Amino acid sequence: MTETSVTLPAAVPLLPAGLDTPCLVVDLDVVEANARRLAGQLDARGVRLRPHVKTHKSVRLAQVQLEVGASGITVGNLGEAEVMAAGGIDDILIAYPVWAEGPKAGRLRALHDAVRRFAVGFDSIPGAERLAAATSGSSHRLRVLLEIDPGNGRTGVAPDRAADIALAARSRGLTVAGVFAHGGHAYGGRDAAGAAADEVSTLGAAATALRRAGVEAPIVSAGSTPTAVLAARGEVNEIRAGTYLLGDRQQLVLGSVPPDGLALWVAATVVSTAVPGQFVLDAGAKSLTKDRPEYLEGHGLLPAYPDAVIDRLSDYHGVVRVPPDTAVPRIGEVVAILPNHACPVVDLFDSFVAVRGGEVVGTWPVDARGRSG
Amino acid sequence: MTETSVTLPAAVPLLPAGLDTPCLVVDLDVVEANARRLAGQLDARGVRLRPHVKTHKSVRLAQVQLEVGASGITVGNLGEAEVMAAGGIDDILIAYPVWAEGPKAGRLRALHDAVRRFAVGFDSIPGAERLAAATSGSSHRLRVLLEIDPGNGRTGVAPDRAADIALAARSRGLTVAGVFAHGGHAYGGRDAAGAAADEVSTLGAAATALRRAGVEAPIVSAGSTPTAVLAARGEVNEIRAGTYLLGDRQQLVLGSVPPDGLALWVAATVVSTAVPGQFVLDAGAKSLTKDRPEYLEGHGLLPAYPDAVIDRLSDYHGVVRVPPDTAVPRIGEVVAILPNHACPVVDLFDSFVAVRGGEVVGTWPVDARGRSG
Numbered sequence: 097m098t099e100t101s102v103t104l105p106a107a108v109p110l111l112p113a114g115l116d117t118p119c120l121v122v123d124l125d126v127v128e129a130n131a132r133r134l135a136g137q138l139d140a141r142g143v144r145l146r147p148h149v150k151t152h153k154s155v156r157l158a159q160v161q162l163e164v165g166a167s168g169i170t171v172g173n174l175g176e177a178e179v180m181a182a183g184g185i186d187d188i189l190i191a192y193p194v195w196a197e198g199p200k201a202g203r204l205r206a207l208h209d210a211v212r213r214f215a216v217g218f219d220s221i222p223g224a225e226r227l228a229a230a231t232s233g234s235s236h237r238l239r240v241l242l243e244i245d246p247g248n249g250r251t252g253v254a255p256d257r258a259a260d261i262a263l264a265a266r267s268r269g270l271t272v273a274g275v276f277a278h279g280g281h282a283y284g285g286r287d288a289a290g291a292a293a294d295e296v297s298t299l300g301a302a303a304t305a306l307r308r309a310g311v312e313a314p315i316v317s318a319g320s321t322p323t324a325v326l327a328a329r330g331e332v333n334e335i336r337a338g339t340y341l342l343g344d345r346q347q348l349v350l351g352s353v354p355p356d357g358l359a360l361w362v363a364a365t366v367v368s369t370a371v372p373g374q375f376v377l378d379a380g381a382k383s384l385t386k387d388r389p390e391y392l393e394g395h396g397l398l399p400a401y402p403d404a405v406i407d408r409l410s411d412y413h414g415v416v417r418v419p420p421d422t423a424v425p426r427i428g429e430v431v432a433i434l435p436n437h438a439c440p441v442v443d444l445f446d447s448f449v450a451v452r453g454g455e456v457v458g459t460w461p462v463d464a465r466g467r468s469g
Numbered sequence: 470m471t472e473t474s475v476t477l478p479a480a481v482p483l484l485p486a487g488l489d490t491p492c493l494v495v496d497l498d499v500v501e502a503n504a505r506r507l508a509g510q511l512d513a514r515g516v517r518l519r520p521h522v523k524t525h526k527s528v529r530l531a532q533v534q535l536e537v538g539a540s541g542i543t544v545g546n547l548g549e550a551e552v553m554a555a556g557g558i559d560d561i562l563i564a565y566p567v568w569a570e571g572p573k574a575g576r577l578r579a580l581h582d583a584v585r586r587f588a589v590g591f592d593s594i595p596g597a598e599r600l601a602a603a604t605s606g607s608s609h610r611l612r613v614l615l616e617i618d619p620g621n622g623r624t625g626v627a628p629d630r631a632a633d634i635a636l637a638a639r640s641r642g643l644t645v646a647g648v649f650a651h652g653g654h655a656y657g658g659r660d661a662a663g664a665a666a667d668e669v670s671t672l673g674a675a676a677t678a679l680r681r682a683g684v685e686a687p688i689v690s691a692g693s694t695p696t697a698v699l700a701a702r703g704e705v706n707e708i709r710a711g712t713y714l715l716g717d718r719q720q721l722v723l724g725s726v727p728p729d730g731l732a733l734w735v736a737a738t739v740v741s742t743a744v745p746g747q748f749v750l751d752a753g754a755k756s757l758t759k760d761r762p763e764y765l766e767g768h769g770l771l772p773a774y775p776d777a778v779i780d781r782l783s784d785y786h787g788v789v790r791v792p793p794d795t796a797v798p799r800i801g802e803v804v805a806i807l808p809n810h811a812c813p814v815v816d817l818f819d820s821f822v823a824v825r826g827g828e829v830v831g832t833w834p835v836d837a838r839g840r841s842g
Contacts, residue, residue, distance in 0.1 A: 116572040199489040251741040368624040
């Protein structure tokens with residue numbers, strides 16, 4: 097796959113004056129439009145949207161999603177679930193095979209008892225046994241979703257093993273409420289359609305296998321923003337997209353977020369022009385991460401300087417290479433960076449600077465920042 | 470450079486039972502030995518140690534360094550300086566060309582007024598002008614260090630420009646107290662000796678140029694753990710090493726931290742073995758980062774499973790590839806990961822689990838976590 101991203105259109109966002117860089121800027125108008133767009137597309141087809149909030153880790157942004165039609169939220173671990181539950185959100189799926197031993201057993205039990213509609217993923221019989229033990233004696237059974245591998249090769253069982261594992265989980269006292277998969281191989285390049293087809297077919301095969309085995313498991317849940325629209329076919333009745341809300345450079349290049357759907361920017365200041373042929377930003381690896389898919393050149397995109405490449409990152413320095421005879425910013429200028437991948441970037445900051453029309457309207461906390469387990 | 474790291478010896482650390490993974494584990498016995506070793510080596514040569522605390526961002530760990538002989542600390546930005554000053558540390562160098570405009574002007578001024586011995590880097594006349602303006606009217610002049618580029622090509626001026634820029638800074642009302650450089654090109658491979666030689670020669674040339682121009686600038690400060698020992702020659706009289714305290718896989722492979730100097734581990738749990746030929750840890754990109762120099766294979770080292778490769782990271786998953794017929798952990802097992810690069814990994818966690826001899830002795834906050842500007 098050749099590099100195409102730097103030539104893609106990304107409008108230069110209007111940044112407020114007086115920012116203390118590096119900082120995260122989120123445009124609430126764009127966020128709300130993104131939230132409505134996907135919710136509307138899925139609603140028109142009768143597919144539920146259960147957004148993955150690991151992208152933004154913000155209770156308020158989750159509430160924006162719920163207000164325009166999301167049926168509940170998805171989280172990636174107990175810590176995110178705890179933060180969202182404390183924020184008043186009462187329908188939470190942990191789309192992860194939580195190993196409920198040690199401190200995590202008590203944490204899972206507390207969530208199971210406190211959250212009105214709660215479910216957790218699993219992909220093994222030992223994992224199911226720990227989940228059952230952690231919630232034994234509760235007034236109600238724990239709801240679990242069996243993870244299916246859609247060809248991503250990360251977690252999840254093959255469809256032909258689904259019935260045996262679901263029956264085993266049921267026999268341990270769990271309620272198997274459905275199946276889920278994550279078509280993460282869509283991020284490998286421009287193969288979102290293939291990944292979505294994999295998700296549809298493997299989830300369908302697993303759901304069929306469970307029905308034949310007598311397991312009533314109505315939820316058939318697919319994931320990822322690239323596969324969100326495409327995968328809402330077949331038996332899929334729930335989508336867990338996350339990045340669609342904020343957008344990022346990866347989604348822009350994959351075509352799964354439109355150029356006007358870019359809501360998240362890292363603002364940075366040019367702090368050095370001492371070395372010829374480059375300038376240096378105060379956003380380094382601790383602001384942008386080194387997350388860089390092979391099909392992207394550099395560690396983020398500068399829409400105001402589209403020929404510049406964020407070439408090297410150290411902790412607090414982003415070294416930007418510029419071709420000869422192209423415009424460069426002056427020292428002290430504040431620039432907007434479109435990050436390669438929103439999720440790990442957001443996790444580095446304590447708060448978003450929330451803007452509308454280039455004006456600051458608030459500081460929104462990244463409530464679940466650092467909650468990774 | 471060929472891949473050699475997985476065959477390097479790294480002893481399997483003793484982890485406490487009952488950890489809530491993923492988490493950072495720091496062995497205080499190893500930390501103290503590392504702190505003493507470098508302090509002793511430099512003291513024997515009359516070179517001051519001013520450790521860079523961006524590695525650990527912990528007031529208590531900085532105090533460990535000061536107790537065994539560090540002359541002060543180095544930080545990478547105003548935020549780290551503020552946290553360390555609030556923790557009672559009164560000798561702080563910001564080894565960074567701070568652009569003191571907007572909110573940063575007031576923050577810099579407050580530090581200048583509050584910290585007993587304070588200095589900040591610069592590498593341009595406009596940068597010096599902002600620093601002078603931010604501290605004008607103070608009871609004492611701001612001390613600044615001119616950054617010199619030792620061939621790293623990031624920030625810093627060439628030695629032949631040093632005198633002009635230093636004179637300009639002095640004429641604006643700043644006290645030019647010295648020169649500094651960061652031999653970061655040592656991280657590119659096994660060329661620490663070459664990078665150290667570059668640092669020595671360029672810093673020496675700059676110091677000479679300043680003397681000839683009549684600028685009394687006694688501090689000649691070199692940086693980075695790989696160059697720490699080697700660079701303490703010539704006119705260099707201060708070293709700003711950081712990672713030597715905790716160690717990491719990169720330093721181990723570069724030979725700048727010995728196998729018994731590895732103090733920092735990420736503890737993770739095996740959460741899935743559903744896909745054949747691999748296992749999956751609950752430490753992903755939000756625990757390990759995607760920081761991976763080209764000479765390292767995978768996203769960290771598992772000393773207990775030295776043939777395993779942490780091949781792919783998503784936010785909360787680390788997919789570990791294992792060759793056929795090698796030992797693999799059971800699902801639920803807790804393993805220790807030696808991270809590729811300590812600095813950005815530490816910045817993802819709110820605290821360290823502090824251990825001695827495999828027993829938990831405390832929880833130490835990562836005080837300056839997320840302070841990147």
